[in-house]
Amino acid sequence: MAKLKLALYWAASCGGCEIAQLLIGDRILKLAEAADIVFWPVAIDAKYKDVEAMEDNSIDVCLFNGAIRNSEQEHMARMLRAKSKVMIAYGACACRGGIPGLGNLHNRQQIFDTVYRDTASTEKNGNIFPQPSYKAPEGELEIPVFYDTVSTLNQVVDVEYYIPGCPPEEKTTWLALEALIQGKLPPRGTVISHNVKAVCDDCSRKRDIKKIKKIHRTYEFIPEPEICLLEQGLLCVGVATRGGCGALCPQVSMPCTGCYGPVEGVIDQGAHFLSAVASVIDSKDEEEIRTILSDVRDPVGTCYRYSLPDSLVRRASIK
Template structure:
């Protein structure tokens, strides 16, 4: 507890975009409940606080930490270990922390390929070819820059996580529900779910929340939604040949995208009982293909515009694949050199 008797709250971002912070603000007036029931002690995007402030706290001094973002460099990992040590409850908040999300797709490329694209690409004005250096001699002293890892890891690949809250970003009403649950638990009016549980989401799939009609129609090819002249507003998008990830994606968002006429892209991650999101989705797609011979299934799947982005857009870093073979080899060499 803090000096005012309130439990402490923290939020930290690692390799992420900042959307998770905006989602927390989007709980609107419920943010006042956070202020009334917690002392916010560390939230870099919203307040001035230093790492040394957290380091000075006793272990487990922070009651609840929402940690968003993947682990892409040495600073991200150091902060993951620090926040784990200082927090009673550590939540992997958002799809980047839970499964890698969009930054995890960089696991298809080596560090050199990433740096080449960023610092030497045609859209980059860098005539001297400057690249990041992990140490820099400045007039004030030596600066140490975080080292970029060969692969992006999820939060639970570096520290133990108490709960997972998926979404890119998590839906505001789900955040509000979790805030209420934690407050009630602290007041002895509710019980927190078992460690390792997914919170702020459902247990079934987006299809179960979707009002569109499924007629078990079969398709002969997939088509980008923007290439269709018209879309049936009532029929299942997948049965119209639009690659929708609803059959494999965890419920909880309210099927926002399909309701708006756009396909689910899978940001809420795997539904319960799914070992690998991409494998589960491939099975779902195969079930609506007209032909059942392997060659015909392969032909139809080949019409997908972006197979890797379709099946692993939000989960590559946490999948059975995890990264391209050449990247995994680079990671092994890095680990050997640094240990």
């Protein structure tokens, strides 16, 4: 059998996905037996022009991590899509927008104002913002255009599979790679993970009727080791998050933040979590409810930490 041709790329991401890919350890040798890596900026010295030169559909599989927030990323996504038979969104950013997706609470100008003007560490020498093109003495220089809105990969190009996580757990990555190596690919559109149910299904904490009278933050107390964190007032998003990670965070008393995305079939993870929390607030008095909910310091960041661009509203409306 001919060796697979594999490409790996990064867009709006932190680099954690590359580390996660390397976490498969010496199984990378198995991967090398089955596949040639033709493009991987973090590890292989290949240039854009090398990719441009490839024939359409000449790459078997592209693992694409990161969201799309500028013109270069969009260009690369479209080019790799054309060159690849199978496009896989790797990690929370490519799948749902990820942490960069929270940029959709603002627009380009607001972000630039903060980064290039308002931060304490910025020199106050006037309003200097990045421009897409600049005429230097040496000639015209270009940098990518920064977009107002962060998109998920499948909002830009067609995507065959999704590997969730921030970053994906080693076993999740290997589940996908093994399927690739063995040529046993699931139906198109599958989110590849060991579980289709929520994180609770992986979690060994005891669950009971939920009634929340007070919402806590993690630093405030040491939670009971065996009882569901949500029942203890910690906003554990595990109830609304696909399992498969092994419920690693809640097992060590850290509430799940939702990186594996929504449970199979769910449209809008954050809305589902919000609705669940609203349903278990233990009060019928409006004033008391307001007081209880005022302890949620960052509602969007809590409910939509990795999925704002994938939500029904996608972004904040800014006038």
